[in-house]
Amino acid sequence: GAGVSQSPSNKVTEKGKDVELRCDPISGHTALYWYRQRLGQGLEFLIYFQGNSAPDKSGLPSDRFSAERTGESVSTLTIQRTQQEDSAVYLCASSSPSGRVAGELFFGEGSRLTVL
């Protein structure tokens, strides 16, 4: 597609279950970012990929969170043993090499996660 695609758009799960969130970046975009937005809060940086390498994982909230990326394509954010405080909108963004330096990130519409 033309833009960044995220799925599912909405996910309701029970506390303790694992969830996977998927991001399809724009073709040719080498950089990929995951952010989290809790209700009433700003965007919280989680992790960044350059290709399939993640140089900076410092934003991941706990060891229940992990992410991987296949080549310069799809990325999956996995949350294990979900907790209610994980409820948020998870945003994915991608950027071209020049766009990355210029700060031009292209965002998906997000995956809204609700943990009951």
Added chain:
Amino acid sequence: GDSVTQMEGPVTLSEEAFLTINCTYTATGYPSLFWYVQYPGEGLQLLLKATKADDKGSNKGFEATYRKETTSFHLEKGSVQVSDSAVYFCALSGTNSGYALNFGKGTSLLVTP
């Protein structure tokens, strides 16, 4: 660490009113500054940016000037339209974390006819 503070919303204005959304930042070094906008049902998109002090970014009638002396990057528009109703995010970019952006909390704008 680097951070951005922007005015809390929601902001409600009548069509053709003047808009200001305040944004101040704290950063080491000389970051680039951005305004992103999220229209209902859409992803965030870049509205404008400025990369050094005194630069003015502009797009779609919106403007913001990078003020190093006041560490500010306020967003302005002279005459808002109903179609400008959206959430506006101020952000800054350093040189770490792959140029990941630090965002403010966002300011919701509602423009009424």
